[in-house]
Amino acid sequence: MPENNYLQAIVEAVIEGEEDDAAEATRSAVEANIDALEILNEGLMTGAEEVGKRFENGEYFLPELMLAGRALKASMEVVKPALLKKYEGTENKVKAKVISATVQTDIHDIGKNIVSSMLTAAGYEVTDMGVDVPVKSIIDKAEEIGAQVICLSALLTTSMPFMKDVIEILKARGIREKYIVLVGGASVNETWSKHIGADGTARNAADAVKVVHTLISA
Numbered sequence: 001m002p003e004n005n006y007l008q009a010i011v012e013a014v015i016e017g018e019e020d021d022a023a024e025a026t027r028s029a030v031e032a033n034i035d036a037l038e039i040l041n042e043g044l045m046t047g048a049e050e051v052g053k054r055f056e057n058g059e060y061f062l063p064e065l066m067l068a069g070r071a072l073k074a075s076m077e078v079v080k081p082a083l084l085k086k087y088e089g090t091e092n093k094v095k096a097k098v099i100s101a102t103v104q105t106d107i108h109d110i111g112k113n114i115v116s117s118m119l120t121a122a123g124y125e126v127t128d129m130g131v132d133v134p135v136k137s138i139i140d141k142a143e144e145i146g147a148q149v150i151c152l153s154a155l156l157t158t159s160m161p162f163m164k165d166v167i168e169i170l171k172a173r174g175i176r177e178k179y180i181v182l183v184g185g186a187s188v189n190e191t192w193s194k195h196i197g198a199d200g201t202a203r204n205a206a207d208a209v210k211v212v213h214t215l216i217s218a
């Protein structure tokens, strides 16, 4: 079967919110040796984007969004071992501590979880604080564990300003320079990252690992 058909089957299962089909289609793609990153970027994320569009257009409602979320999680579970395998044996010279969190008011965690897992696989010591995490808790935890990197995820445009709050509070407390702050999520881009004074962003989890590597080694 051509590679595109495998990916298309994942996209369709996510759009239809079919959890079992999504897992099955992902398994087939992994078994057909399709690159795990391609499965994530061209399969899962393409499906998620289409679901998002349909939701915006009023074609989909919350139940469809929830089903898509389940299908995405099921697919992610299948592709995750293959994604993490990419980092097997990579000996990281800098064993930095990383805080990862979805900022307050936001409960989207599928993307954040994969960023956390891939950073862990790449040798970082990640403390994942979960979802809907208050700005102050993120900073307190970073200080407590002596983190070098703070990864903030947000998918809602209404929750993105809390990323800015984290940076402003770090500045106000005179500790901004201690941290590399990365921001990410579907609506986050380079312009937003620069605008709020973050150190960087990435479109996907693999690039997130690359950005952390680059900034930490600089």
Ligand code: B12
Pocket: 040, 044, 045, 048, 049, 050, 051, 052, 053, 055, 056, 062, 065, 066, 067, 068, 069, 072, 105, 106, 107, 108, 109, 110, 111, 112, 114, 115, 151, 152, 153, 154, 155, 156, 157, 158, 182, 183, 184, 185, 186, 187, 200, 201, 202, 203, 204, 205, 206, 208
């Ligand atoms: C599934 C889903 C849900 C699920 C989430 C389940 C879960 N456990 O996460 C549920 C049903 C709970 C949900 C709820 C809602 N959702 Co929703 N949801 C989605 C959907 C379809 C997919 C998200 C997803 O998982 N994508 C797949 C993952 C793999 O991709 P990702 O998250 O982008 O992550 C990748 C990158 O962004 C990056 N990344 C992620 N985090 C980080 C962090 C760092 C530091 C870095 C560097 C990189 C990085 O790497 C990841 C992996 O490659 C999106 C549509 C979309 N375009 O994303 C809407 C979407 C995000 N949701 C939306 C909305 C409106 C809502 C609700 C408000 C709906 C409602 N009326 O209640 C609620 C809000 C709940 C809340 N308070 O947070 C809107 C947001 C619009 C906006 N601009 O603000 C979207 C964009 C849909 C749309 N187009 O309208 N949602």
